Amino acid sequence: xxxxxxxxxxxxxxxxxxxxxxxxxxxxxxxxxxxxxxxxxxxxxxxxxxxxxxxxxxxxxxxxxxxxxxxxxxxxxxxxxxxxxxxxxxxxxxxxxxxxxxxxxxxxxxxxxxxxxxxxxxxxxxxx
Numbered sequence: 001x002x003x004x005x006x007x008x009x010x011x012x013x014x015x016x017x018x019x020x021x022x023x024x025x026x027x028x029x030x031x032x033x034x035x036x037x038x039x040x041x042x043x044x045x046x047x048x049x050x051x052x053x054x055x056x057x058x059x060x061x062x063x064x065x066x067x068x069x070x071x072x073x074x075x076x077x078x079x080x081x082x083x084x085x086x087x088x089x090x091x092x093x094x095x096x097x098x099x100x101x102x103x104x105x106x107x108x109x110x111x112x113x114x115x116x117x118x119x120x121x122x123x124x125x126x127x128x
Contacts (some may be wrong), residue, residue, distance in 0.1 A: 001044055001047050001048050001053065001055075001056075001125060002048060003121055004040065004044045004059060004118050004121050004122065005041065005044035005045055005048060007114055007117050007118055007121075008037060008040035008041045008044060008114070008118060009041050010114070011037050011110070011111065011114035012034075012037055012038055012041050014110065015030070015033075015034055015037070015107075015111075018098065018099075018107060022098070024098040024107075025091065025092045026092070027091065027092040027093060027094040027096060028091065028092075028094060029069065029072070029073040029076070029094045029108070030073070030094075030107065030108075030111075032069055033066055033069055033070055033073070033108070033111045033115075036062050036063070036065055036066035036069065036115075037062075037066060037111070037114065037115070039062060040059060040062055040063065040118060043055050043058055043059060043062075044059065047059075053125050053126070056122045056123075056125040059118065059122045060119065060122040060123070063115045063116075063118040063119040063122060064115075064119055066111070066115040067112065067115040067116055067119055070108050070109075070111040070112035070115055071112055073094060073108035073111070074106065074108040074109050074112055076094050076095050077094075077095050077096075077097055077106055077108060078104070078106075
């Protein structure tokens with residue numbers, strides 16, 4: 001559970017870094033991913049403090065949905081047939097790639113990695 005807390009905290013701080021310090025305006029799908037990631041920090045912290053590992057079910061659901069959303073968002077950025085058929089997002093386009101490290105690492109890819117790790121770790125939590 002501590003690793004889930006750490007990963008979700010890093011992901012949350014990373015998203016705030018990109019939007020508040022680097023001034024990258026989040027698109028609509030980025031906001032949805034944030035909505036799913038931010039509560040994971042609180043849920044995992046409360047679970048650690050209380051010693052209640054039943055929170056793994058909530059974590060599993062939120063991270064599973066976030067994982068699917070991140071895959072779709074990454075597909076919008078990298079697969080032209082998806083991005084071209086996208087209905088206009090409000091505000092910033094969901095196909096914008098503020099970062100593109102090594103030609104494949106974008107913000108939704110980072111989100112996908114975080115959600116995937118959290119999802120897998122949620123299955124490794126043992127009952128006390």
